[in-house]
Amino acid sequence: MPDTETALQITDDMRAQIGVESEPWTYEVTTTSVRMYARGIGSEDPIHYDVDFAKQQGFRSIVAPLGYIGTPVYLPGSNDPTFGFPRRAGGPRLDIPFKGLLDGGTETEYFDVICAGDVLEETSHLADLKLREGARPMLFITNESVYKDKATGKVVVKQRLTSIHM
Amino acid sequence: MTHQVFFEDVHAGDEIPQLRKNCSTQQLVQWAAASGDFYQIHYDRDFAQATGLKGLIVHGALKNAFLGQLLHDWIGEGGQIRRFGCSYRGMDEPGQDILCRGVVTKTYTLDGRHYVDLDIWTEKPDGKRTSPGTATVTLPGRA
Amino acid sequence: MAQAAPSVITDEMRALVGVDGPPVTLEVEKTNCRMFARAVGHTDLIFYDEDAARARGYRSIVAPPGFLGTPVFRPGVAAQGPPGAGRGYSVPYRRVLNGGTEYEYFPESDTICAGDTITAVSRISGFEETEGSLGPMLITTRETTYTNQRGKVVAKMRGTMIQY
Numbered sequence: 001m002p003d004t005e006t007a008l009q010i011t012d013d014m015r016a017q018i019g020v021e022s023e024p025w026t027y028e029v030t031t032t033s034v035r036m037y038a039r040g041i042g043s044e045d046p047i048h049y050d051v052d053f054a055k056q057q058g059f060r061s062i063v064a065p066l067g068y069i070g071t072p073v074y075l076p077g078s079n080d081p082t083f084g085f086p087r088r089a090g091g092p093r094l095d096i097p098f099k100g101l102l103d104g105g106t107e108t109e110y111f112d113v114i115c116a117g118d119v120l121e122e123t124s125h126l127a128d129l130k131l132r133e134g135a136r137p138m139l140f141i142t143n144e145s146v147y148k149d150k151a152t153g154k155v156v157v158k159q160r161l162t163s164i165h166m
Numbered sequence: 167m168t169h170q171v172f173f174e175d176v177h178a179g180d181e182i183p184q185l186r187k188n189c190s191t192q193q194l195v196q197w198a199a200a201s202g203d204f205y206q207i208h209y210d211r212d213f214a215q216a217t218g219l220k221g222l223i224v225h226g227a228l229k230n231a232f233l234g235q236l237l238h239d240w241i242g243e244g245g246q247i248r249r250f251g252c253s254y255r256g257m258d259e260p261g262q263d264i265l266c267r268g269v270v271t272k273t274y275t276l277d278g279r280h281y282v283d284l285d286i287w288t289e290k291p292d293g294k295r296t297s298p299g300t301a302t303v304t305l306p307g308r309a
Numbered sequence: 310m311a312q313a314a315p316s317v318i319t320d321e322m323r324a325l326v327g328v329d330g331p332p333v334t335l336e337v338e339k340t341n342c343r344m345f346a347r348a349v350g351h352t353d354l355i356f357y358d359e360d361a362a363r364a365r366g367y368r369s370i371v372a373p374p375g376f377l378g379t380p381v382f383r384p385g386v387a388a389q390g391p392p393g394a395g396r397g398y399s400v401p402y403r404r405v406l407n408g409g410t411e412y413e414y415f416p417e418s419d420t421i422c423a424g425d426t427i428t429a430v431s432r433i434s435g436f437e438e439t440e441g442s443l444g445p446m447l448i449t450t451r452e453t454t455y456t457n458q459r460g461k462v463v464a465k466m467r468g469t470m471i472q473y
Contacts, residue, residue, distance in 0.1 A: 028338075028339055028340050030336075030338040030339070030340045030341070031336055031338070031381070032336050032338055032340065032341050032379045032381075032382075033338070033340045033341070035381070035382045036199070036382075039382060039384075043384075044384035044385060046384075049382065049383055049384060050383065071340045073339075073343070073357075074343045074344070074347055074357060075354070075357050075358060076347070076351075076352055076354075076357065082192065187350065193348065193350075196344070196347060196348040197348040197349075199344060199348070200341070200344045200345040200347070200348040200349075200376075201345070201348075202379060202380070202382075226407050226409075226410075227375070227407070227410065228348070228349070230375055230410050231345075231348075231349045231373070231374065231375040231376075232349060232350075234349070234373065234374025234375045234412075235349055235350065235351055235373075235374065237374065238351070238353065238373070238374055239352075239353070243365060246414070246416045247374055247414055248413065248414055248416075249411065249412065249413045249414065250374065250411070250412055251409060251410050251411025251412060251467070252409055252410070252411075253408055253409030253469065254406070254407055254408065254409055299409070299411070
């Protein structure tokens with residue numbers, strides 16, 4: 001079925017946004033948020049629940065499960081009400097005519113362990129745009145984020161996220 | 167915050183500004199996460215119907231929290247919520263308006279504090295009150 | 310007056326009235342205050358933004374009305390519900406309704422803010438039996454007292470549970 005609405009091209013304006021660094025946003029890691037994430041993935045490892053146990057194992061506090069890099073500070077009007085991510089100055093502004101949205105993949109590189117009590121500062125940029133033509137064209141958008149420990153400035157995590165718009 | 171309401175301007179019988187809500191199923195899921203109440207009748211339609219309900223229903227505690235917002239938004243920076251609560255007498259469904267309302271029942275000053283008692287409730291579009299309750303707040307005086 | 314059903318209140322249950330249950334620890338943090346405020350739809354920034362809350366004289370982000378913290382979750386531990394849920398007696402009714410909740414606050418004592426650790430102690434205030442349109446019912450009222458890390462009582466909750 002031909003659909004004229006989906007005639008999308010990667011424009012020069014879109015391409016020009018690749019590599020432009022966003023303003024920083026704060027992500028918080030708390031004991032309740034770590035436990036909630038651990039429950040979400042079905043883990044019962046006390047390292048994610050029990051502060052005393054985690055400290056006995058040599059950690060600062062309970063350990064964030066792999067994949068949990070804190071919760072972005074949510075301010076009404078400043079964050080996406082569905083996904084929670086910040087809509088900050090410097091972030092990409094892409095006008096995409098597709099209604100479908102899928103998670104295309106996550107790649108996370110760790111440089112340190114994340115524990116409850118950590119406050120991280122994240123910046124991100126648009127890293128790549130790819131259009132796959134076809135009966136139902138798909139736009140692949142890849143973002144790269146760097147998370148630093150707000151107290152020390154040390155890079156803790158780098159993450160690449162790809163979303164598929166179709 | 168914008169406007170401060172003062173004790174002297176409030177009288178028994180006054181209605182406070184209404185708060186209109188309409189819960190999406192998304193909001194019910196957000197509330198499940200925020201409250202820790204993951205009972206499936208609030209987000210799993212098949213489960214809800216298997217328990218004899220017509221469909222999904224709004225958490226009672228969320229309606230109670232809506233009444234908390236109704237009060238908070240009314241009393242302004244200078245007011246304090248002392249007590250609020252409601253009972254759950256009827257069900258609300260997602261996608262339908264929930265009107266939060268309050269009417270002042272009594273005003274009095276005790277130990278230098280200005281108290282206002284209210285009837286508070288949530289209301290369906292047909293006027294049926296699903297969560298009737300009461301509240302006590304304190305407001306600043308003009309003096 | 311309908312014929313009264315036999316009482317389901319046992320001596321074991323009566324002995325629980327007025328007795329403090331085990332303390333439950335609740336955490337109030339910036340993330341869970343914001344999540345609660347977001348779910349309700351609050352617009353006042355004192356529930357989201359620490360600077361806005363401090364500018365209004367609070368220690369940190371304020372817990373929105375009805376939010377008394379998140380119980381510390383431990384996997385495999387039975388009582389994960391709100392403080393006082395499940396107190397080791399059983400009644401012959403299978404259906405449960407939440408009859409209502411009331412919160413009382415003590416702002417002169419202290420305001421619940423992010424960073425607080427709250428200890429909640431719950432006790433059953435009484436059992437009552439009635440006969441309604443749904444048949445015989447047991448109404449259980451419970452009062453929970455919330456004390457913060459400074460030893461200040463910050464809130465009380467009275468809840469009504471209906472079993473039938």
